[in-house]
Amino acid sequence: MMENYRIDKDFLGEKEIEVNAYYGIQTLRAKENFDITRTSISLFPNFIKSLAKVKKACALTNYELGDLTDQQKDAIVQACNEIIDGKFHDQFIVDPIQGGAGTSTNMNVNEVITNRALEILGYPRSAYDIIHPNNHVNMSQSTNDVYPTAIKLTLHELIYKLKDSLRYLRDAFDEKAIEFKDVLKMGRTQLQDAVPMTLGQEFKTFSVMIDEDIFRLREAQALLKEVNLGATAIGTGINTKPEYQRKVIKHLREVTGVDYQSAGDLIEATQDTGSFVHISGVLKRVAIKVSKVCNDLRLLSSGPRAGLNEINLPKVQPGSSIMPGKVNPVIPEVVNQVAFEVIGADATISIACESGQLQLNVFEPLVAYKLFTSINMMRRSFYTLAKKCVKGITANEEVCMEYILNSVTLVTCLNPILGYEKSSAIAKEALATNKRVYDIILEQQLFTKEQLDELLHPRNMVSNFKG
Structure with a gap:
C-alpha cells in the first residue's frame, strides 16, 4: 500500500498523499476540513488560471530580484503556463467555501505548482x-x-463573457423589433389599457434596457483593474524587497495583457471589498431587468385562449403531466429563477463584505463563489433565453389589432379636440353599453366617418419608430 502513497509534512504532522497527486498536505487537510459544497475550485477554471497567472508574475519578479535561480524560475513558470493552458485542473480539490480567507486555495495552488515544477526538473x-x-x-x-x-482577474475576464451573452440577447430583441415594427398593439400601464404602440417598440425597449446594462458592466469592470498584489499580509508589504511591489504589477500586466494598477493605499485595499459589492450590485441590476423582460414575455404570451395571447413563444416541451396540450413558458421561467439566485447572492455578498473586521475580510471565499456562480449562471441563461425563446417568437397580429379596436382608450387621441370631460363621457358610455368608441362618436355626429377614421387610425397614435 505504501507504494501508492508518499509522506508529506507540515508543522502539524504528517499525512499520506497519493503518489501521483500534485497537491500536498495542506491541500489534503483543507479537503478533509471543508466538505461544504461537495464541489471544488476546479469548478471555476478561469479562477485556477488567474491564480497561476499571479504566481507566474510573482516568480518572474522574484527571479528579477535575484531570489530564484534560473532553474527554479523556469520550472515554476513552466508549471504555471501549463495550468494556464488548462492542465492539472483536476488537482485543485479544495472546496470553494472555506475558512482561512482563501489560504487553502492559495496553498493548493502553491503545492500543485511546486510538485509539477519538481517533476519538470x-x-x-x-x-x-x-x-x-x-x-x-x-x-x-x-x-x-x-x-x-x-478574484479580480477572474471577474474581469468573466464579465467580458457576460457582456458577450448580453449582446447576443440584445441583438435577438433587435431582430424582433425590426420584424414586429408594423404590428400595432395596445400599450398597458398598471395592467390596464393605455394607448397604442407597436410590438416592435415594445421589443426595442427590451433591447435598449439590455444595452444600458452592458455599459454599466463596462463601468464596473474598470474597478477591477486596481489590485493589492505586493501588499502581503495586511498591506505593509512585509517580507518583500522595496522594489518588489512595483515590479510585480509590471509583470502582472505582461502576463495578463491587462493594464492592472497598484492600489494607492495597500493597507486600505487589503481590507476593502467595495469593488466586489459594486460588481454584485450591477449583476443584481442586470438580473432584475432581464427578469422583468421575462415577466413581460410570459404575460404577453399568456393563454392562449384565456390570456393576452399577443405573442407566441416557441414550444420547447410539454407543459403538464395531467393537462394534455398545455405548453408552459419554461425558458423565461428558468431565467426568472436565475435572477432570483443572483438577487439572493447579492444579499449574501453584502453581508459577507460588511462582516469583514480590521485589516482583512476573511469571507472573500464566499464572495468569490457567489460572484463566479452568478456570472456563469447569468451568461448561460441569457444565451438560452435568446436561442430557445426570443429568436422563435411570433406575433398574433389579429389579436393585437382586436384589442386596439375594442379599447375605450382610443378616445385619448381626441382629448385635444373634444376636451377631457367629453372624452371621458364617451369612454364611460362605451364601458356601460359595451359599444365601441368609434360607433358612439358617429352616433353623436361629433365627426364624419372620414374625419374619425383619420383621427382614430392607430398609426397616427404611434410615434415614429425607426425599428
Whole structure:
C-alpha cells in the first residue's frame, strides 16, 4: 500500500498523499476540513488560471530580484503556463467555501505548482528542499494579496463573457423589433389599457434596457483593474524587497495583457471589498431587468385562449403531466429563477463584505463563489433565453389589432379636440353599453366617418419608430 502513497509534512504532522497527486498536505487537510459544497475550485477554471497567472508574475519578479535561480524560475513558470493552458485542473480539490480567507486555495495552488515544477526538473514530488511551496512558489506573497488579486482577474475576464451573452440577447430583441415594427398593439400601464404602440417598440425597449446594462458592466469592470498584489499580509508589504511591489504589477500586466494598477493605499485595499459589492450590485441590476423582460414575455404570451395571447413563444416541451396540450413558458421561467439566485447572492455578498473586521475580510471565499456562480449562471441563461425563446417568437397580429379596436382608450387621441370631460363621457358610455368608441362618436355626429377614421387610425397614435 505504501507504494501508492508518499509522506508529506507540515508543522502539524504528517499525512499520506497519493503518489501521483500534485497537491500536498495542506491541500489534503483543507479537503478533509471543508466538505461544504461537495464541489471544488476546479469548478471555476478561469479562477485556477488567474491564480497561476499571479504566481507566474510573482516568480518572474522574484527571479528579477535575484531570489530564484534560473532553474527554479523556469520550472515554476513552466508549471504555471501549463495550468494556464488548462492542465492539472483536476488537482485543485479544495472546496470553494472555506475558512482561512482563501489560504487553502492559495496553498493548493502553491503545492500543485511546486510538485509539477519538481517533476519538470526530474525530482520526486515533495522534494521541497529543491522547490518549496511557501519558500519559493509563495515567495514575497500572502494569501491576502494573491487571493483577491486572482478574484479580480477572474471577474474581469468573466464579465467580458457576460457582456458577450448580453449582446447576443440584445441583438435577438433587435431582430424582433425590426420584424414586429408594423404590428400595432395596445400599450398597458398598471395592467390596464393605455394607448397604442407597436410590438416592435415594445421589443426595442427590451433591447435598449439590455444595452444600458452592458455599459454599466463596462463601468464596473474598470474597478477591477486596481489590485493589492505586493501588499502581503495586511498591506505593509512585509517580507518583500522595496522594489518588489512595483515590479510585480509590471509583470502582472505582461502576463495578463491587462493594464492592472497598484492600489494607492495597500493597507486600505487589503481590507476593502467595495469593488466586489459594486460588481454584485450591477449583476443584481442586470438580473432584475432581464427578469422583468421575462415577466413581460410570459404575460404577453399568456393563454392562449384565456390570456393576452399577443405573442407566441416557441414550444420547447410539454407543459403538464395531467393537462394534455398545455405548453408552459419554461425558458423565461428558468431565467426568472436565475435572477432570483443572483438577487439572493447579492444579499449574501453584502453581508459577507460588511462582516469583514480590521485589516482583512476573511469571507472573500464566499464572495468569490457567489460572484463566479452568478456570472456563469447569468451568461448561460441569457444565451438560452435568446436561442430557445426570443429568436422563435411570433406575433398574433389579429389579436393585437382586436384589442386596439375594442379599447375605450382610443378616445385619448381626441382629448385635444373634444376636451377631457367629453372624452371621458364617451369612454364611460362605451364601458356601460359595451359599444365601441368609434360607433358612439358617429352616433353623436361629433365627426364624419372620414374625419374619425383619420383621427382614430392607430398609426397616427404611434410615434415614429425607426425599428
